[in-house]
Amino acid sequence: xxxxxxxxxxxxxxxxxxxxxxxxxxxxxxxxxxxxxxxxxxxxxxxxxxxxxxxxxxxxxxxxxxxxxxxxxxxxxxxxxxxxxxxxxxxxxxxxxxxxxxxxxxxxxxxxxxxxxxxxxxxxxxxxxxxxxxxxxxxxxxxxxxxxxxxxxxxxxxxxxxxxxxxxxxxxxxxxxxxxxxxxxxxxxxxxxxxxxxxxxxxxxxxxxxxxxxxxxxxxxxxxxxxxxxxxxxxxxxxxxxxxxxxxxxxxxxxxxxxxxxxxxxxxxxxxxxxxxxxxxxxxxxxxxxxxxxxxxxxxxxxxxxxxxxxxxxxxxx
Amino acid sequence: xxxxxxxxxxxxxxxxxxxxxxxxxxxxxxxxxxxxxxxxxxxxxxxxxxxxxxxxxxxxxxxxxxxxxxxxxxxxxxxxxxxxxxxxxxxxxxxxxxxxxxxxxxxxxxxxxxxxxxxxxxxxxxxxxxxxxxxxxxxxxxxxxxxxxxxxxxxxxxxxxxxxxxxxxxxxxxxxxxxxxxxxxxxxxxxxxxxxxxxxxxxxxxxxxxxxxxxxxxxxxxxxxxxxxxxxxxxxxxxxxxxxxxxxxxxxxxxxxxxxxxxxxxxxxxxxxxxxxxxxxxxxxxxxxxxxxxxxxxxxxxxxxxxxxxxxxxxxxx
Amino acid sequence: xxxxxxxxxxxxxxxxxxxxxxxxxxxxxxxxxxxxxxxxxxxxxxxxxxxxxxxxxxxxxxxxxxxxxxxxxxxxxxxxxxxxxxxxxxxxxxxxxxxxxxxxxxxxxxxxxxxxxxxxxxxxxxxxxxxxxxxxxxxxxxxxxxxxxxxxxxxxxxxxxxxxxxxxxxxxxxxxxxxxxxxxxxxxxxxxxxxxxxxxxxxxxxxxxxxxxxxxxxxxxxxxxxxxxxxxxxxxxxxxxxxxxxxxxxxxxxxxxxxxxxxxxxxxxxxxxxxxxxxxxxxxxxxxxxxxxxxxxxxxxxxxxxxxxxxxxxxxxx
Numbered sequence: 019x020x021x022x023x024x025x026x027x028x029x030x031x032x033x034x035x036x037x038x039x040x041x042x043x044x045x046x047x048x049x050x051x052x053x054x055x056x057x058x059x060x061x062x063x064x065x066x067x068x069x070x071x072x073x074x075x076x077x078x079x080x081x082x083x084x085x086x087x088x089x090x091x092x093x094x095x096x097x098x099x100x101x102x103x104x105x106x107x108x109x110x111x112x113x114x115x116x117x118x119x120x121x122x123x124x125x126x127x128x129x130x131x132x133x134x135x136x137x138x139x140x141x142x143x144x145x146x147x148x149x150x151x152x153x154x155x156x157x158x159x160x161x162x163x164x165x166x167x168x169x170x171x172x173x174x175x176x177x178x179x180x181x182x183x184x185x186x187x188x189x190x191x192x193x194x195x196x197x198x199x200x201x202x203x204x205x206x207x208x209x210x211x212x213x214x215x216x217x218x219x220x221x222x223x224x225x226x227x228x229x230x231x232x233x234x235x236x237x238x239x240x241x242x243x244x245x246x247x248x249x250x251x252x253x254x255x256x257x258x259x260x261x262x263x264x265x266x267x268x269x270x271x272x273x274x275x276x277x278x279x280x281x282x283x284x285x286x287x288x289x290x291x292x293x294x295x296x297x298x299x300x301x302x303x304x305x306x307x308x309x310x311x312x313x314x315x316x317x318x319x320x321x322x323x324x325x326x327x328x329x330x331x332x333x334x335x336x
Numbered sequence: 337x338x339x340x341x342x343x344x345x346x347x348x349x350x351x352x353x354x355x356x357x358x359x360x361x362x363x364x365x366x367x368x369x370x371x372x373x374x375x376x377x378x379x380x381x382x383x384x385x386x387x388x389x390x391x392x393x394x395x396x397x398x399x400x401x402x403x404x405x406x407x408x409x410x411x412x413x414x415x416x417x418x419x420x421x422x423x424x425x426x427x428x429x430x431x432x433x434x435x436x437x438x439x440x441x442x443x444x445x446x447x448x449x450x451x452x453x454x455x456x457x458x459x460x461x462x463x464x465x466x467x468x469x470x471x472x473x474x475x476x477x478x479x480x481x482x483x484x485x486x487x488x489x490x491x492x493x494x495x496x497x498x499x500x501x502x503x504x505x506x507x508x509x510x511x512x513x514x515x516x517x518x519x520x521x522x523x524x525x526x527x528x529x530x531x532x533x534x535x536x537x538x539x540x541x542x543x544x545x546x547x548x549x550x551x552x553x554x555x556x557x558x559x560x561x562x563x564x565x566x567x568x569x570x571x572x573x574x575x576x577x578x579x580x581x582x583x584x585x586x587x588x589x590x591x592x593x594x595x596x597x598x599x600x601x602x603x604x605x606x607x608x609x610x611x612x613x614x615x616x617x618x619x620x621x622x623x624x625x626x627x628x629x630x631x632x633x634x635x636x637x638x639x640x641x642x643x644x645x646x647x648x649x650x651x652x653x654x
Numbered sequence: 655x656x657x658x659x660x661x662x663x664x665x666x667x668x669x670x671x672x673x674x675x676x677x678x679x680x681x682x683x684x685x686x687x688x689x690x691x692x693x694x695x696x697x698x699x700x701x702x703x704x705x706x707x708x709x710x711x712x713x714x715x716x717x718x719x720x721x722x723x724x725x726x727x728x729x730x731x732x733x734x735x736x737x738x739x740x741x742x743x744x745x746x747x748x749x750x751x752x753x754x755x756x757x758x759x760x761x762x763x764x765x766x767x768x769x770x771x772x773x774x775x776x777x778x779x780x781x782x783x784x785x786x787x788x789x790x791x792x793x794x795x796x797x798x799x800x801x802x803x804x805x806x807x808x809x810x811x812x813x814x815x816x817x818x819x820x821x822x823x824x825x826x827x828x829x830x831x832x833x834x835x836x837x838x839x840x841x842x843x844x845x846x847x848x849x850x851x852x853x854x855x856x857x858x859x860x861x862x863x864x865x866x867x868x869x870x871x872x873x874x875x876x877x878x879x880x881x882x883x884x885x886x887x888x889x890x891x892x893x894x895x896x897x898x899x900x901x902x903x904x905x906x907x908x909x910x911x912x913x914x915x916x917x918x919x920x921x922x923x924x925x926x927x928x929x930x931x932x933x934x935x936x937x938x939x940x941x942x943x944x945x946x947x948x949x950x951x952x953x954x955x956x957x958x959x960x961x962x963x964x965x966x967x968x969x970x971x972x
Contacts, residue, residue, distance in 0.1 A: 059445035063389030065417075071699030073727065083422055084440070091391065091444055094417050099701075099730050104719055114930035122720070122929060125953035126727055127695035293440060294432035317443035377763035381707030383735075401740055402758070409709065409762055412735050611758060612750035635761035 023145055030334040033145045033154040034327050036163040037205040045208055049173050051326035052319065058095055059321055068329050069098035072129040076102040077119075078157070079135040084294065085157050085167075088317075089132045092324035098130075120144050124152055130328060131155070138162035150336035155327055161195055166327055167292050168201025170320040172209060174312055175247055177319065178288050182206070186213040188235075188242045188283075190273060191251030191300055192222040198292045199251060200230075207231050217241025218273055221262040238273050242283045249290045250275050250301045266299045276302045280310065288312045341463055348652040351463045351472040352645050354481040355523040363526055367491050369644035370637065376413055377639055386647050387416035390447040394420040395437075396475070397453040402611065403475050403485075406635075407450045410642035416448075438462050442470055448646060449473070456480035468654035473645055479513055484645060485610050486519025488638040490527060492630055493565055495637065496606050500524070504531040506553075506560045506601075508591060509569030509618055510540040516610045517569060518548075525549050535559025536591055539580040556591050560601045567608045568593050571618045584617045594620045598628065606630045659781055666970040669781045669790040670963050672799040673841040681844055685809050687962035688955065694731055695957055704965050705734035708765040712738040713755075714793070715771040720930065721793050721803075724953075725768045728960035734766075756780050760788055766964060767791070774798035786972035791963055797831050802963060803928050804837025806956040808845060810948055811883055813955065814924050818842070822849040824871075824878045824919075826909060827887030827936055828858040834928045835887060836866075843867050853877025854909055857898040874909050878919045885926045886911050889936045902935045912938045916946065924948045 022039050026032045031044055058064055074093040078086050086102065093100045103123075120131065130153045133141045138160030145154040158164040179185055187206055193199040193216040206214050207230075214232045216223050217240075228234050235241035242248050253269060263269050275289065289301075289311045297303045305311060342351050342358060349362055376382055392411040396404050404420065411418045421441075438449065448471045451459045456478030463472040476482040497503055505524055511517040511534040524532050525548075532550045534541050535558075546552050553559035560566050575581050593607065607619075607629045615621045623629060660669050660676060667680055694700055710729040714722050722738065729736045739759075756767065766789045769777045774796030781790040794800040815821055823842055829835040829852040842850050843866075850868040852859050853876075864870050871877035878884050889905060899905050911925065925937075925947045933939045941947060 061389065064391065064445060065389045071697065071701045073700060087419060087421060087441075088444065090419060091417075094419075099727075101723060101726060101730075103723060115933075118929075118931060118933075121950060122953050123723075125950040126724065126957055127700060127954070293436075295436060297433075297436075314439060314443040317440050318445070321444055379707065382709065382763060383707045405737060405739060405759075406762065408737060409735075412737075611754075613754060615751075615754075632757060632761040635758050636763070639762055 023142060026334055026336050031330050032334045032336050033141075034165050034331060035141050035145060035154065035156045037165045037168040037201045037208070038163065039204075040208065042208050042210070045169070045172065045205060048169055048323065048326050048330060049176060051330060052169075052173055052322040055322040055325040055329075056319065058325070059318070065095050065097055067097045069093065069096040069129075069332055072098045072332060073127060074098045074100045074130045074132060074328065075123055075128050076100060077105060077131055077133045078102075079105050079133070079140070080158070082134055082158065085134065088320050089155075089157060089324055092321050093130075093132075093328055095321070096325055096328060098328070116140065116143070117147055120147060124148060128152060130332060132157050134158045136160055153331040155331065158197055161197055162200065164197040164201050166320070166324050167198045168205045169327070170316055170323040171198075171202050171249065171290060171292075172205045173319045173323050174290060174316045175288075177315070178312060179246055182209040182211045185211050185247060186215070186245035187211055187247040187249065188215045188217050188245045189249045189251065190217040190238065190241060190275065192253055192257055193218055193227060193251065194222050194224060195254065195257070196251050202249060203230050203232055213245070215241050215245065219263070219269075222257070238275075238279060239282050242279070242287075245283050245287060247288055247290065248275065248280070248283055252292060252294065253296055253300045266296070270299055274298070274300060274302060275305050277304045277308060280305060286310075290316055293317070341460060344652055344654050349648050350652045350654050351459075352483050352649060353459050353463060353472065353474045355483045355486045355519045355526070356481065357522075358526065360526050360528070363487070363490065363523060366487055366641065366644050366648060367494060369648060370487075370491055370640040373640040373643040373647075374637065376643070377636070382413050383415055384413065385415045387411065387414040387447075387650055390416045390650060391445060392416045392418045392448045392450060392646065393441055393446050394418060395423060395449055395451045396420075397423050397451070397458070398476070400452055400476065403452065406638050407473075407475060407642055410639050411448075411450075411646055413639070414643055414646060416646070434458065434461070435465055438465060442466060446470060448650060450475050452476045454478055471649040473649065476515055479515055480518065482515040482519050484638070484642050485516050486523045487645070488634055488641040489516075489520050489567065489608060489610075490523045491637045491641050492608060492634045493606075495633070496630060497564055500527040500529045503529050503565060504533070504563035505529055505565040505567065506533045506535050506563045507567045507569065508535040508556065508559060508593065510571055510575055511536055511545060511569065512540050512542060513572065513575070514569050520567060521548050521550055531563070533559050533563065537581070537587075540575070556593075556597055557600050560597070560605075563601050563605060565606055565608065566593065566598070566601055568619045570610060570612065571614055584614070588617055592616070592618060592620060593623050595622045595626060598623060604628075608634055611635070659778060662970055662972050667966050668970045668972050669777075670801050670967060671777050671781060671790065671792045673801045673804040673837045673844070674799065675840075676844065678844050678846070681805070681808065681841060684805055684959065684962050684966060685812060687966060688805075688809055688958040691958040691961040691965075692955065694961070695954070701731050701733055703733045705729065705732040705765075705968055708734045708968060709763060710734045710736045710766045710768060710964065711759055711764050712736060713741060713767055713769045714738075715741050715769070715776070716794070718770055718794065721770065724956050725791075725793060725960055728957050729766075729768075729964055731957070732961055732964060734964070752776065752779070753783055756783060760784060764788060766968060768793050770794045772796055789967040791967065794833055797833055798836065800833040800837050802956070802960050803834045804841045805963070806952055806959040807834075807838050807885065807926060807928075808841045809955045809959050810926060810952045811924075813951070814948060815882055818845040818847045821847050821883060822851070822881035823847055823883040823885065824851045824853050824881045825885045825887065826853040826874065826877060826911065828889055828893055829854055829863060829887065830858050830860060831890065831893070832887050838885060839866050839868055849881070851877050851881065855899070855905075858893070874911075874915055875918050878915070878923075881919050881923060883924055883926065884911065884916070884919055886937045888928060888930065889932055902932070906935055910934070910936060910938060911941050913940045913944060916941060922946075926952055929953070
């Protein structure tokens with residue numbers, strides 16, 4: 019069996035590519051480290067010198083201003099130098115291969131590549147080809163994984179619910195196409211969450227997802243009944259009409275999270291969303307802005323989690 | 337009467353949204369503070385640590401490389417970390433609302449938002465919704481206000497003319513559509529300037545502008561006669577033909593500032609322009625580059641004024 | 655005879671516009687200085703404070719993510735503040751002239767302009783108009799010059815071959831349209847290289863190039879026979895079909911560098927390429943990744959050479 023490409027031979031994290039296959043102690047170590055970084059953003063001077071003089075490259079082959087900004091902030095608060103490449107206009111567009119681009123940037127003494135790519139597996143390919151002191155952090159690859167989102171979700175759940183071992187967590191929406199859902203599921207099961215449910219219409223939540231160790235539910239009531247955490251997913255515009263869904267209104271009618279429906283969950287259930295939100299499509303505004311919503315704390319914890327990931331991988335060698 | 341949203345209950349500046357409604361002592365305090373920052377840009381190391389570790393977000397919903405760059409420089413020379421969001425490509429484009437974008441960035445521990453928006457009032461809306469320790473600086477909203485341009489114009493006038501109480505100031509051009517003109521007028525009247533004139537054709541300078549406390553002039557000679565300061569405005573391309581103006585040549589024939597016509601003003605009158613200049617449209621090259629032009633000093637003072645504004649608001653709480 | 659615009663009256667480098675006309679001791683001084691910067695990128699903290707608080711403006715009127723990034727890295731590792739202007743969207747697009755843009759940025763207290771422009775000579779024009787303490791570095795102008803690429807090529811050759819006085823260097827490809835070739839040729843001849851050859855079809859390497867002091871060769875065998883260094887040039891897409899070349903396959907058949915053909919050169923010949931590479935067009939993958947390739951070290955040395963250039967010009971006054 020090949021070694022986990024995310025770990026060195028001492029079992030330390032050198033790349034973050036997926037929450038799948040990461041041992042529980044690594045996940046816990048990231049969350050614990052993030053915990054120490056949450057307060058940095060509250061300080062007068064929101065910086066620590068951990069990555070001073072390191073070169074972090076943001077390589078967003080697929081556009082995402084929001085996620086890119088969170089990594090930019092995280093790296094900057096660790097005092098790294100951040101370089102954002104406008105990939106659409108760069109040599110890759112001139113026909114240079116992904117690996118030639120990486121080889122070139124590595125020759126400029128890059129320390130960390132933060133990579134978003136529309137192709138599942140692109141960050142793995144990069145990780146296989148970098149020098150031992152260079153690190154890769156996956157910021158979302160195709161439908162495959164979005165591990166820092168998964169980790170910030172875990173941080174948020176642990177913050178509000180403390181112990182994973184007694185929780186019921188429902189993930190509602192387009193689970194089939196969601197890298198967030200996949201990263202959440204792997205992290206939750208590794209952290210010992212006994213009841214993970216995926217909830218949505220058959221076109222977006224096919225029954226064979228159960229092989230991931232989750233319960234598949236095709237009604238919202240069954241899906242969020244008595245659960246502690248409801249994670250709503252963003253409904254991508256391209257799914258809102260056509261073969262997979264009749265319309266966004268139809269979706270909202272059956273699976274949109276409203277204040278009323280939220281009563282099916284436990285009274286102290288928290289509501290999460292990776293953003294950006296389509297108000298009135300996957301979730302009602304009253305819930306977004308309501309007392310059970312922890313959507314903005316997720317964003318705050320996201321900075322700390324990304325600081326933790328960058329700090330941890332930078333400290334280890336292949 | 338509601339409290340001025342730019343001031344806290346101690347009357348201190350927490351947001352800069354408009355020069356309108358700002359008391360004279362606040363305006364003077366900004367100019368005095370700017371004065372202490374002018375020399376920073378002449379130093380070997382052009383930096384002061386005032387905003388070290390603060391997060392300044394440039395949110396330019398309407399594009400302006402020039403103004404964005406001046407804020408970037410001002411914040412960087414105060415040692416802040418500056419994040420520029422490519423709004424056109426961001427979540428707002430994905431349908432997220434302005435206030436959701438702001439809430440998200442606030443959750444990332446933003447300290448200051450520098451906002452340019454094509455809708456008048458957008459920065460006010462934002463200011464109403466941010467936490468007490470977060471500040472908003474208007475970098476231009478619709479036709480409404482461009483207060484840092486207004487303030488740098490005041491700085492320039494004070495630098496060359498010392499005392500506002502005896503000055504005649506003419507603002508020439510498309511006053512109707514100009515947020516710069518509006519910000520200048522409010523600042524000039526508050527600072528005690530007794531004679532402010534707006535000058536241009538009736539289509540661009542309608543008579544009812546006189547309610548702003550200015551004299552409306554429809555010939556250049558009357559407009560700049562014996563004045564101390566001539567502020568020429570940029571003629572936007574979209575006005576140069578069609579309903580409001582026959583052509584840019586026609587405009588220049590009647591209102592273009594030439595060396596010859598400048599003799600109508602006082603011999604020591606200064607000539608200003610917010611840039612970028614259309615040479616040969618609103619102003620002749622010989623005047624731009626001539627001895628009475630203070631257009632480049634305006635740019636230099638603009639950095640200092642923006643440093644002052646950022647520094648002052650960051651020091652106050654709502 | 656007018657003074658070399660790159661040097662002050664003490665013969666010190668104040669702008670880097672071209673390798674043409676630079677005396678040998680200046681070239682050698684740049685390479686020696688670069689040598690001291692190579693190790694900076696290997697440090698834990700990859701920074702030196704040489705340009706702390708200086709403002710470096712990247713003005714790329716012609717897009718180049720790669721070259722822009724190398725200058726960004728070089729300036730950042732010298733601790734400068736780097737501002738990158740999105741020129742395509744800026745005031746220049748609004749009709750402001752190049753010199754007005756420069757005058758404005760100078761008024762914001764710029765220290766160094768790094769300029770790429772599609773017009774040959776644009777950086778010279780800028781250099782003629784800046785204040786004595788402001789410096790211009792040419793990052794590529796039209797077909798004219800790309801001096802930092804030329805210098806990093808010289809650094810690479812010196813690193814591997816030590817002494818220029820006994821070398822044969824072949825430059826293969828579209829020499830006619832290549833600013834890299836031009837900068838290499840001037841630097842090589844000034845540094846005393848006795849045998850510089852330009853190699854390619856008559857349409858891309860006309861005979862009258864011999865006035866540059868080089869030998870013109872129209873077959874690859876003659877061109878690289880027994881040489882110590884083979885510099886392959888990128889074949890621009892726009893040349894690959896039409897009047898100048900029948901097709902990229904045809905070009906590869908005659909001038910593409912393969913492992914087999916490389917045997918015509920000396921056994922220890924090094925192979926260089928400015929990037930980005932068209933694998934299988936101007937050079938075979940096996941050569942790019944082979945033992946004689948020094949293409950990635952070129953990239954590494956490029957950072958050090960650009961640090962040296964920025965550091966040197968910033969230390970001198972006109």
